[in-house]
Amino acid sequence: MLNNYLFLECAEKMSVQKLIWQCSPYNFYKLQIQDSIIEKIVSLQVKSLPDLLQSSSIIGSAIQETETVSDTSLGSSLSAIDSMASFLWNATQAKDVVKIPLVTQSAENLGFCLNSLLKAGAVIASGDVHSDLEEKGKQLVMRSIDILSLVGDAVLALRVPDEEMISIETTGLTMTLGRHSLDKLVALKIGDKDAGFFLPAEKKALESNGTQRTSFVDTQVCILYQATDDDHPEGHKLYLLLTFLRSLV
Secondary structure (H helix, E strand, O other): OOOHHHHHHHHHHOOHHHHHHHHOOOOOOHHHHHHHHHHHHHHOOOOOHHHHHHHHHHHHHHHOOHHHOOHHHHHHHHHHHHHHHHHHHHHOOOOOHHHHHHHHHHHHHHHHHHHHHHHHHHHHHOOOOOOHHHHHHHHHHHHHHHHHHHHHHHHHOOOOOOOOOEEEEEOOEEEEEEEEEHHHOOOOEEEOOOOEEEOOOOHHHHHOOOHHHOOEEEEEEEEEEEOOEOOEOOOOEEEEEEEEEEEEO
16 A cells, blocks of 8 residues: 555656556446545645645546546545635735745646536536436535635735736636725726626725725636537637625725
């Protein structure tokens, strides 16, 4: 049995799918072996941002092909990503700007994992109406959305108002994050070059939402899309736009 360090090294140097093939070259018990490998990965404790980067990268690789991942592995992966997002948030509370590169990379990795979980949840939820599977899919989507918002909060915790908005980009998902002073909110465009929206041009419309009592407002726009491939040569298809605005004192 590999110890934790050697296991992570092995899983990082080859894709999880290759690791599964090494364990079962003739496709016997492939799903069980994949579950076992994912269970091993998610059970490893994250004690630092480098740990988070390594583990989240491997989990992202393991669940990327969601159609081959069991419900059990999806659930354990979601719990692990939830814990990592909380760890990332806590790591930013000391406001140590030296950590910005690691925090940004961690957010990218977690976003990649959450993109897979969101899509898997949407597929599960699109099954039989009013079935247990539909409810499981909805819960997977809703928890993933909440975690995605927490990841955005962690990135923004190290930002100052009116810095240029930051874009976290992974395969199939883009997060555009910003921290804004009240004067900059009027007619502000939130989003990326392909999708987004403008805040009201009237300052009174913004103040009516209680923003006049806050120091700044955080904005998050998360865009999920399907990348161009042989089956979709027309380009990216935007199919979900999530928006979070949070006033902070």
